[in-house]
Amino acid sequence: MKILVCVSKTPDTTAKIAFTDNNTKFDTGSVQWIINPNDEYYALVRAIELKEADASTIIHLVTVGAPDADAIIRKALALGGDEAIRVNTESQDSFTIASQIAEVAKQGGYDLVFLGKETIDYNGSSVGGMVAELLDLPYISLATKFELNGTTATVTREIEGGEEVCEVSLPVVVSCNKGMAEQRIPNMRGIMAARTKPLKVVEPVAAEALTSIAEFSLPPAKAGVKLIDADNVTELVRLLREEAKVI
Secondary structure (H helix, E strand, O other): OEEEEEOOEEEOOOOOOOEEOOOOEEOOOOOOEEEOHHHHHHHHHHHHHHHHHOOOOEEEEEEEOOHHHHHHHHHHHHHOOOEEEEEOOOOOOHHHHHHHHHHHHHHHOOOEEEEEOOOOOOOOOOHHHHHHHHHOOOEEEEEEEEEEEOOEEEEEEEEOOEEEEEEEEOOEEEEEOOOOOOOOOOOHHHHHHHOOOOEEEEOOOOOOOOOOOOOOOOOOOOOOOOOOOOOOHHHHHHHHHHOOOOO
């Protein structure tokens, strides 16, 4: 079985976010980059677990980005990927990114495409569905469990107020959510092996961007906390009604 795991480069969750060029560009100056946690912890690690259960399984990684993404994808190789592909372009448009991933998937003939439910920077959760549509494959989102029996997968996914269990024949595209797997740390053997694993750079296919960023803005600063005496119920009700506007 061949698995394609989609990997994104995202800012570390502790990074201080700022914008440039009249708030139209993200300031990357002092940002430390990491693998998107949803891609790493859930999609990639579950693929590795499937490979551990069946040694004939092949795991390829794909990312869409510039050469500065190579360090990120090397870490993913250290965790357990066999080979990596970087599409040599940058874009914030979901359709453009999905088009590049879909082209790689078409060329590779994969049985399974895994990706995290969303990136932690844009939180769009749209790429997976677009990839599935471009490949004309079934798509299951927000998966928390994935079990394989031959060419049939049983997938548990989150829905409003509960869970849904789906059964689907491969090939399929699955976006992975918390619960799918647990975080792993690369060991020294994996880090050393990653240096020599193939990382192929391919040029992008033509794809029209359907969206563009007009402006970034930071959320409003948090207001100070007001402490109300436990006996002053009247003031508490007034603040909840007039300021917090929750009643």
